Amino acid sequence: xxxxxxxxxxxxxxxxxxxxxxxxxxxxxxxxxxxxxxxxxxxxxxxxxxxxxxxxxxxxxxxxxxxxxxxxxxxxxxxxxxxxxxxxxxxxxxxxxxxxxxxxxxxxxxxxx
Amino acid sequence: xxxxxxxxxxxxxxxxxxxxxxxxxxxxxxxxxxxxxxxxxxxxxxxxxxxxxxxxxxxxxxxxxxxxxxxxxxxxxxxxxxxxxxxxxxxxxxxxxxxxxxxxxxxxxxxx
Numbered sequence: 001x002x003x004x005x006x007x008x009x010x011x012x013x014x015x016x017x018x019x020x021x022x023x024x025x026x027x028x029x030x031x032x033x034x035x036x037x038x039x040x041x042x043x044x045x046x047x048x049x050x051x052x053x054x055x056x057x058x059x060x061x062x063x064x065x066x067x068x069x070x071x072x073x074x075x076x077x078x079x080x081x082x083x084x085x086x087x088x089x090x091x092x093x094x095x096x097x098x099x100x101x102x103x104x105x106x107x108x109x110x111x112x113x
Numbered sequence: 114x115x116x117x118x119x120x121x122x123x124x125x126x127x128x129x130x131x132x133x134x135x136x137x138x139x140x141x142x143x144x145x146x147x148x149x150x151x152x153x154x155x156x157x158x159x160x161x162x163x164x165x166x167x168x169x170x171x172x173x174x175x176x177x178x179x180x181x182x183x184x185x186x187x188x189x190x191x192x193x194x195x196x197x198x199x200x201x202x203x204x205x206x207x208x209x210x211x212x213x214x215x216x217x218x219x220x221x222x223x224x225x
Contacts, residue, residue, distance in 0.1 A: 105155035
């Protein structure tokens with residue numbers, strides 16, 4: 001069965017420090033990869049996505065992620081976080097062999113002043 | 114600006130009531146999805162639809178049904194609401210290839 005794993009449920013980080021949120025998935029065959037952010041009591045907003053081409057993907061708010069096919073990973077990074085980055089982050093995968101999205105369980109990022 | 118609209122942000126219903134959650138998208142998307150979100154469990158797929166009148170069960174369909182009579186509208190129905198269905202419900206839509214899921218603002222349902 002297809003699966004998406006976010007290893008860290010909570011990540012505290014000081015303001016202006018770098019952060020990496022990890023995401024692994026079960027198979028790299030024909031995948032589309034996504035990171036979404038959710039602020040309290042809101043829906044999910046797309047941060048970035050990988051469909052094809054360059055494995056380094058840049059998104060909104062200074063975030064970027066790298067598709068690593070051999071390690072089946074799609075880790076999210078930001079070199080310097082702000083208080084406003086405090087939110088829940090979800091990794092998602094869509095396999096071309098299926099017709100739905102698979103989501104990780106989420107990582108709660110807390111930026112400490 | 115593309116949009117997925119859910120009919121209610123907050124709902125409070127009594128146990129045993131029939132509950133309708135409505136979702137409308139304006140992007141002419143083929144695929145539409147209903148998810149349930151609970152702390153620590155992420156997003157769990159209830160049902161999805163890839164065409165009018167077509168539907169497929171997701172991971173947790175028990176206690177729910179759906180209706181898609183028009184391409185832009187996808188309804189989630191709780192036949193007899195129970196307290197364990199208290200949750201955040203998220204609707205999403207996508208093109209046929211699932212190149213991106215667009216989400217509504219969510220409906221926080223409380224069943225008392």
